[in-house]
Amino acid sequence: MAGVRCDISMSLDGFAAGPNPSLEKPLGEGGDLLHEWAFAAASWRESHGLSGGEANADSEVLEESVRTTGAVVMGRRMFSGGEGPWGPDPRARGWWGEDPPFHVPVFVLTHHDRETLVMEGGTSFEFVTDGIEAALERAKAAAGDKDVLLAGGASIVQQYLKAGLLDELQIHVAPVLLGEGTSLFDRLGIEPVGLEATRVIASPSVTHLRFRVPGRVT
């Protein structure tokens, strides 16, 4: 059954990005450490137009994620970095060059309307200004019988989770303490809620924890 899934890397101390993100270091200081497992995986390298890498369990988890994803939702900062008082750069075309690694429609939550960017390789960036539910509706329509992937950042994941719109969480726990940064869950301020642990896949580089979220997050 298609659903809404979050697939995101997190440090053991709960950060989805390091402190002080910048144009040079979009993942913040130490943030690359969260994704080393992905950078080393053959499937990640392939989806980013690179060769090599390891065909290991981590690579299979990423392949599965790509295979089951029909559309992506992400925040504006993930699309093009920090936002100044002048609003986003209207020339921004994302971090990923002309052939981004998504290969499906990507819906970018923003306050600034903009025409859809059609990139190479099947990726398009559509800008949604009327909220998380509208973005999800459009993403679901685009995804067909596949999942909608919430790619991040942390505040987007939190918003969908608190709205009860998230069906599955896949957290890639990296063996690192960042000490500071953007907390993935922060203090959600919800009632305690039990998740259904559906799968664990471990490698020396990362532990992939998968959970089903009940419909009663309040």
Next chain:
Amino acid sequence: MAGVRCDISMSLDGFAAGPNPSLEKPLGEGGDLLHEWAFAAASWRESHGLSGGEANADSEVLEESVRTTGAVVMGRRMFSGGEGPWGPDPRARGWWGEDPPFHVPVFVLTHHDRETLVMEGGTSFEFVTDGIEAALERAKAAAGDKDVLLAGGASIVQQYLKAGLLDELQIHVAPVLLGEGTSLFDRLGIEPVGLEATRVIASPSVTHLRFRVPGRVT
């Protein structure tokens, strides 16, 4: 090789206890959800003088922890709950009754000196007022060739980690979002540090993640 190990349960959103701990709910609101896996395990029940429970993988992890622990270090709040301006209750004998589940010497970090409490079943509580290093030294001497276990709470774990005195972390990740509470790692304010992931044991109730901490936490 004997070392200093932390063995502690954590919610997926990083809390080691729920909010608003009280005498009635020492683990805070929802905090019991972090330990359901332990409550259900045969070895936990046995060490607490109860019968029944499941002899499953979780139970084996606990058995191993008991078998390899020669002494325990814990904070004053873990020993006897919240601390008022009047200092701790000098009559307090811990949460666990006359036969506590430790069965080894326990060193309690506190600002209030007190005579050692000798309990039943091999547990003693010794009160240490001269800091975390002194407590560790005494615990190591008592532990012989076994590990020193840091039992918590969160601030004790943070202090030892930042002092570079922690060799191993075993985090029992419970499939629950607490939304609020006492953050296990909080914002440590250290430089990002990679850990060595040494073991993952998963059950439907909990994922046991084990890491070796390098000697260079700064």
